[in-house]
Amino acid sequence: MPNRLLCLAGACLILTSAPAAAQQTLNLSIGYFAPQGADARARGDVLSANQSFLTFDIEDFGGAAVGGEWLVPIGQFLEGGVGAGFSRRTVHSVYSDFVDNDGTEIEQDLRLRIMPIAFTFRVTPLGQSSPVQPYLGAGLGIFSWRYSETGEFVDFGAQRAIFRDAFVATGSEPGSIILGGVRFVGERVSTGFEIRHQRARADLASGFEGDVLDLGGWTYQLTVGARF
Secondary structure, eight states: OHHHHHHHHHHHHHHHHGGGGGGOEEEEEEEEEEEOOGGGSOTTBHHHHHTTTEEOOGGGGOEEEEEEEEEEEOSSSEEEEEEEEEEEEEEEEEEEEEEOTTSOEEEEEEEEEEEEEEEEEEEOTTOTTOSEEEEEEEEEEEEEEEEEEEEEEEOOSSSOOEEEEEEEEEEEEEEEEEEEEEEEEOSSEEEEEEEEEEEOEEEOOBTBSSSEEEOOEEEEEEEEEEEO
16 A cells, blocks of 8 residues: 555656756755654554553654655645655663562663655745745655564563563554745755654554554754755
């Protein structure tokens, strides 16, 4: 399913880009990704489930995000874009109510990586010729992800044995993107600020406390574009 969506979105962008090839922009971005908050995460989310017995904050999964995007005008007030991004964060956790026999903490590292490919369309109310261009947009994302839990764990059988292991899940999931921002446009370079929200979730196999992983969150980013 994600591969079909990628092909469809890519074909739409290619078909609409030809008339405005001379006005394209290549954007680079750097910013901060904030995961969906604890009170808004999907039902059955693994991070929410882990908080019932591990000590950590979901906000700790926020961190640096980088990306690149190719933007193509479609007439005066609309443009299409295709881009990719990357964010990764490792969060240290411990069991809330249990310690090892020697009194030391039972520790794990929880790691989440998200690499979105985004196909978006934007409305620019002031037009492509304005030096100040606010915009709103939406689109489709394909979110490549990897989630792992590595370290010490408790087997809650009769012996309550402590063991070391690594649990890993990966995949790609479709989702939605909404965005808004403003850019300041010169003859060859543009700069700006953008906020975007992504919404997606992945199903997890057995072995994790939760059966889904919420991939949603907010990205706040500065952009620099080369116009050609």
